[in-house]
Each structure stands twice: as C-alpha cells, then as structure tokens.
Amino acid sequence: MANKCLWCKQTISQELRVSFIMSFKPYVAVLMCEKCRQLFSPIDQATACPGCGRRQKQPRLCEDCQIWQTRHEPQLSNHALFPYATVQEYMSRYKFQGDYELRKLFQKQFQSFILASTSGALIVPIPISEKTFAVRKFNQVEGWLEGMSYQRMLDAESRDGLPQSKKDKRERMQLKQPFSVRNAWEGRLKNRSICLIDDVYTTGTTLHLAADLLYSYGAKNVSSITFAR
Template sequence: MLERCLWCDNQIRTPLTVAWLFSLHSYQAPKLCHRCQPLFEPPEQPQCPQCGRFQTDELVCGDCRAWNERGFVALKNQALYPYHGLMQEYLDRYKFQGDYALRLLVKARLEQCVVNAGALIVPIPVTAKQRQQRKFNQVEGWLTDVDWVSALVAKPKTISQHQRSRRERMQTWQPFAINPAVVAQLQGGSVCLVDDVYTTGQTLHQAQQLLSQNGVIQVRSVTLAR
C-alpha cells in the first residue's frame, strides 16, 4: 500500500505481509517515512529536574532558581523535546498554519506521558479569540484519546504571549480563571497540566498557583517542548 509521510509528504510503500493478513490486527497506516521517523524520537539528554530544560547536567537551572526565590512552589515539568529547530517548525505548521493532521506525530507519546502522571489532566486553554483564529486548541488536539477536565478558562488578552518581552511574561498578572463547574472535582486532588511549550514558565506557574488556591494539593506538568 502507498501512504504519504505527514511531515515531508513523500510516499511510503508499506508491504502487507502474510503474517499480518492472518494476525486479525487492524491496519495502522504509517505516519512518517523512514527518513523522518528518527527526527521525532525524543533525545536522551540530561534535563533540569524542575522545568525539563535540556542541558548538560541534571542540576536545577537558573530559571527555576529564580522561580523558587520568588516564592513559587517548585513545578515538576516533563518536556519531550527541546524547543528549537524541528519543534519550532512543527509547532508553526501545526499550531499557527493549522495543519491539524500533524497532531498525530506526537500524540501517542504525549498522551502516554500524561497518563503516566496519574493525575487529573488539565490542558492549558486558549482564549476565545485564539480558538476562533486557529479553529482548535493545539493541546486538546493531542489529548483526544484520554479524559481531561476544563478546569481553567483563559482570560482575554491584548497581546500574544510570544510577543511579550521576557520581563513582561514574568509579571504576576493572572491569565486564567477557574471553571466553577469543576471546583468540587479539584478538591484535595492532583493535577497534570498539559501545554505545548515551556518558555519562561510564567503560564504554568500561574496556572499552578490558581489551582492550588482552589483546593488542588499537587500540580505537575507535561509539555511537548522546553
């Protein structure tokens, strides 16, 4: 059978073997060609034990020390990929250009990390304006096969997060409100936040702070990139 690679669009020739024909397994179309498959393998590299930054050692990075000094509870974040090169291009095509099919390239791997956290899954929301522009929430697109809760509501904002300076992103404005419909579900529980990129940590730390103020005992997070 002939398929096309979701990343490079080259043809993938998949021979159907006799063993598969008698296995009674449903056909799973390949998503990547043999050249692109290695590109999406997570790197084996030391990470900051708090934010998941890829680095040369496993010591707490300077960003996390700054958050700790500001009095924020340490946030344990697991990142799958470093945010440069491939992941920047991937998120541009998926998130901003709207190639929704690309969610399939990382979906299973991200969902497995989230499920392994063993907590209530809470995706970081987008504003109504962002959803209207993009037609979907990029994080929710990765979580279609797991149960998650809309615990957070994104407040409207006048400037996109990626357009803000580092100093502006580190300010204490709370970009989220709690969803009153799920407050009872949060009491005394653990939450795993899910987002696309950990940059300064502002988004996830603000979400963590709000959830803690509304009865959540423990918050950790999983991001596609750091």
C-alpha cells in the first residue's frame, strides 16, 4: 500500500506482510517518511533543563530559569518535546498558515510524551482568545490532543496590539494576566494537580501566569508540558 508523507508530499510505500494481514490488526497509515522523520530530533530529557525543558548538555537550571527562581514562587516545571529550531517551519505551516492536517504528524508522539510525564494530573490546554480563534479557526494545542481526555478549564481574553508571536522578550515578560477560570471550575480546583499544555515555551510568562491563577483557586500542584522550547 502507498500514501503520501504529510510533510514532503512524497509517496510512502508500505509492504503488508502476510503475518500482519492474518493478525487482523487495523491498518495504520504512516504519515511521515523516514527521511523527514530524521529532521525532527526530540530533546534528550536526561540532560534537559529541569525548569523549562530547554535542550542542553547538563541537567541543571538554565540562566532563564535561575532568573525565574529569584522572582517567582512557586516554581513551574516544564517538559518540552522538541527544540524550537527543529520545528520552527512546522509551527509556521501548522499554526500560522493554518495547515490543520499537519496536527496528525505528531499527535501520537506528543500524547505519549504527555502521558509519560504526568501522573494523575488534569490535562489542561492553554486556550486562545475568541479573536484569535475567529482568524485561525482552531486551537493548535487541542489539535494535538484530539482523541485524548483533557479539560477546558481556562479562557483567554482578547487583547489589542501585537500577538504573542510578534512580541520581543521584554514585552512578553510584561504580559498581564490574560486568563480566567471558567465558572464551572471555580469551586473544583482545591488540592488538584494540573498539567498545562502549550505549543511553545519562550520566556515562560504565559505558563507562569496560568499557573498563578490556578494556584489562587487552590490547586495543589501545577506543571506544564510544551511541544517545543
């Protein structure tokens, strides 16, 4: 059987062995060819920064996380699947150009990464504002989580001015609280463990603000996982 790689559009040939046919297992199409798969090298979790998940050679807090330590309590521990440089073009095509089909390329890998990094925590995707959704037509994080159990616990305010992706580091660090807890969850967060899911950890401000809000409602522990760092 043959299908096309979602990334390079080249044909992928799959040989169905007799043993597989006789097993009556469902056929699962390969969505990315091996050549393209090699382009996306994940972060080595054994040496990643324990604070933000940044790729590095030693498992110690990076300079950015050392700064967060001096200005923020409690600390937020983030795990990231890919270094941003590796998936920058992918994010451009998926998130900003709106190629929603590309969500499928990393759904299983990202979901497996999330499940391996959480233990009983409620999975909560970072929301996008109604204004952004009206333009993009989808939440890129929820696209990866399709078929997985998660909670829409937060809402994001629509704001004037530049989107997050267009702001520099100083402007990101000065971001005001953009989130609110949905009414249905206001009295249900006490002593809960929550894992926030976002696309990219840049300065960490967005995730820290979301964590602050959840802690103010009584959450016991808030961690985060991002697709990229």
